[in-house]
Amino acid sequence: MKYNYIIIIFLGLIYFEASAQLTTSRVDEWIQSWPYTDTEKKDSMLVWSNQLLEASKALNYPRAEAYALRFKGLYHDYDNNPSEAIKYYFEFLKKTKAYGNVSDQMSATSDLVYIYMLINQLDKAKPLLMSFTALTDKSALDQKKLSSFYNNLGIIYRKEDKKDSAILAYQASLTIKEKLKDEKGLINLRINLSSLLVNQQKYTEALKLTEQNLQYLQKKESKTDLWYNLVNKAGSLDGLKRYDECIFYLNEALALAQSLKSETFEQQTIEQISGTYANQKQFVKAYEYLRKSNDLKAQLINKQTNEKIAELQEQHNAGERERQNQLLNSQLEAQKNKQVAYGIGLAALLVVVAVTMFAYVKNLRKNKLITAQNQKLNELNTEKNQLMAIVSHDLSSPFTAIRMWANTLNENAKKSDLAEAREMILKISTFGLSTIQKILTIDKGEINVLNLQDVDIADLLKNLHERFKAEVDRKNITLKIKALQNNETILTDKNLLERALQNLVSNAIKFSHTDSDICVSTYQHDREMVFEVKDSGVGISEHDQGRLFERYNELSPKPTGVETSNGLGLSIVKRIAEELGGTISVQSSLGAGSTFYLKLKDSAPWLDNG
Numbered sequence: 001m002k003y004n005y006i007i008i009i010f011l012g013l014i015y016f017e018a019s020a021q022l023t024t025s026r027v028d029e030w031i032q033s034w035p036y037t038d039t040e041k042k043d044s045m046l047v048w049s050n051q052l053l054e055a056s057k058a059l060n061y062p063r064a065e066a067y068a069l070r071f072k073g074l075y076h077d078y079d080n081n082p083s084e085a086i087k088y089y090f091e092f093l094k095k096t097k098a099y100g101n102v103s104d105q106m107s108a109t110s111d112l113v114y115i116y117m118l119i120n121q122l123d124k125a126k127p128l129l130m131s132f133t134a135l136t137d138k139s140a141l142d143q144k145k146l147s148s149f150y151n152n153l154g155i156i157y158r159k160e161d162k163k164d165s166a167i168l169a170y171q172a173s174l175t176i177k178e179k180l181k182d183e184k185g186l187i188n189l190r191i192n193l194s195s196l197l198v199n200q201q202k203y204t205e206a207l208k209l210t211e212q213n214l215q216y217l218q219k220k221e222s223k224t225d226l227w228y229n230l231v232n233k234a235g236s237l238d239g240l241k242r243y244d245e246c247i248f249y250l251n252e253a254l255a256l257a258q259s260l261k262s263e264t265f266e267q268q269t270i271e272q273i274s275g276t277y278a279n280q281k282q283f284v285k286a287y288e289y290l291r292k293s294n295d296l297k298a299q300l301i302n303k304q305t306n307e308k309i310a311e312l313q314e315q316h317n318a319g320e321r322e323r324q325n326q327l328l329n330s331q332l333e334a335q336k337n338k339q340v341a342y343g344i345g346l347a348a349l350l351v352v353v354a355v356t357m358f359a360y361v362k363n364l365r366k367n368k369l370i371t372a373q374n375q376k377l378n379e380l381n382t383e384k385n386q387l388m389a390i391v392s393h394d395l396s397s398p399f400t401a402i403r404m405w406a407n408t409l410n411e412n413a414k415k416s417d418l419a420e421a422r423e424m425i426l427k428i429s430t431f432g433l434s435t436i437q438k439i440l441t442i443d444k445g446e447i448n449v450l451n452l453q454d455v456d457i458a459d460l461l462k463n464l465h466e467r468f469k470a471e472v473d474r475k476n477i478t479l480k481i482k483a484l485q486n487n488e489t490i491l492t493d494k495n496l497l498e499r500a501l502q503n504l505v506s507n508a509i510k511f512s513h514t515d516s517d518i519c520v521s522t523y524q525h526d527r528e529m530v531f532e533v534k535d536s537g538v539g540i541s542e543h544d545q546g547r548l549f550e551r552y553n554e555l556s557p558k559p560t561g562v563e564t565s566n567g568l569g570l571s572i573v574k575r576i577a578e579e580l581g582g583t584i585s586v587q588s589s590l591g592a593g594s595t596f597y598l599k600l601k602d603s604a605p606w607l608d609n610g
């Protein structure tokens with residue numbers, strides 16, 4: 001059974017989470033179909049409460065929020081915590097009034113009435129019921145719920161000994177249930193009403209109701225309802241002095257009570273048989289059944305008494321344990337008082353020691369504080385040095401490029417060359433300023449917002465080629481660009497991607513020989529966009545490849561020209577790749593050049609994850 005409920009919860013989660021579209025009508029269908037009276041589903045109530053709350057936020061649907069509160073109330077109700085249940089039921093009622101659904105208001109009222117009747121607070125249940133039954137126009141009300149309200153009102157009037165009012169309430173409920181053809185509801189109502197009519201000595205009316213019930217109950221398996229109906233019918237026949245028929249139905253009720261193994265039903269039936277024989281003045285039989293009834297009643301009383309005795313015995317044992325604990329505590333207190341005198345002398349000695357230790361600890365703490373402050377200053381100094389190193393690294397590339405382009409501005413340069421040089425110097429200086437603004441963010445790992453846009457790959461590669469034109473010309477290196485991908489654009493942060501690629505190309509130039517080639521290729525592989533930077537330079541040993549993407553590592557390969565390397569560039573590329581949801585890797589061997597692969601997902605992972 002437990003696993004069945006787990007499956008129910010699982011299927012429900014699929015319904016809310018994996019549905020193609022969650023709509024208000026689907027929520028309404030589920031609310032309508034839930035078995036609210038099934039107490040075995042108690043543990044799933046909180047799960048569904050949370051699901052409905054999420055649905056209410058997603059759809060802006062107040063009814064889902066209201067029923068989320070009802071489910072919390074049901075959980076506490078079935079967990080025997082009526083005070084908590086009432087709190088959530090009142091919140092449920094308040095929400096239903098806010099969005100104006102009368103049927104839901106009646107459901108909330110029904111929940112509250114059930115709790116109040118259960119804890120015998122009829123004075124609180126009654127006005128809730130009458131807020132609907134006293135309405136002049138009841139046509140807009142849910143008739144099935146209204147009939148239940150009248151039935152509960154009849155029960156309250158009966159407990160208040162207002163029998164005429166109880167009969168009127170029961171009859172109002174009966175009229176509605178007959179119109180609705182609610183057979184199951186009619187059975188319970190006729191049982192209540194016929195019992196009251198017998199008590200009022202209105203035997204003919206009571207008999208009619210019990211006979212209507214029997215036609216239905218004999219086809220069903222509800223033995224408890226059948227027993228109540230049989231004893232009510234027997235009571236009606238007894239009042240009409242149709243004793244033989246009365247005894248017949250009482251014997252059927254007795255057999256039914258025995259099959260139900262209900263000693264209470266059996267005792268009450270036998271007691272009623274005794275009364276019927278007494279009414280016929282058959283006192284011998286009346287006495288025989290009365291003795292049986294009393295024996296059964298004694299057994300029931302003994303059983304209840306034994307349970308009460310066991311409860312009292314446990315209370316006595318608990319009291320005895322408490323008394324023994326108090327005695328033990330008093331003995332311990334006496335011993336404690338003896339130790340106090342010794343403690344006072346010891347305390348005096350400890351005061352002297354404490355004063356001495358206090359001075360020592362104070363000095364010790366002062367020394368520790370000084371040491372901690374020095375350590376913090378060293379850490380801040382290290383952090384400052386690292387930051388300056390990154391600034392130096394990231395700004396050296398644009399300043400070098402500006403110097404290269406500035407060298408082209410000589411007197412013999414063509415006008416077209418001058419215009420191109422001015423344009424590239426402006427672009428590179430703009431990129432340098434942008435780099436300064438982003439350095440602190442990337443170094444401290446605080447990239448909270450990516451500036452996502454569709455980046456034109458061809459335009460990106462063109463800018464990359466123009467950016468390094470002066471540097472490759474100086475070493476007579478051929479920079480080749482190959483765009484082999486299907487997609488024209490990629491959704492990413494353009495500035496970060498440009499910075500990563502510029503670091504890779506800058507490294508390739510530094511470690512490539514003059515008169516060599518560098519190839520930048522883009523292509524798609526396994527749902528990834530690959531940016532490949534390949535050179536035929538000095539290469540990287542297998543040992544150095546393991547430390548390649550760490551900061552400040554001094555590796556074996558050295559730049560082939562006058563360039564310098566501080567070991568920061570590739571660590572920055574690795575950080576950017578991770579921020580963009582990608583990876584960076586390398587294939588290389590000494591003397592055979594290096595190939596770096598920057599791989600980014602075709603669709604941004606932050607979009608896939610919602």
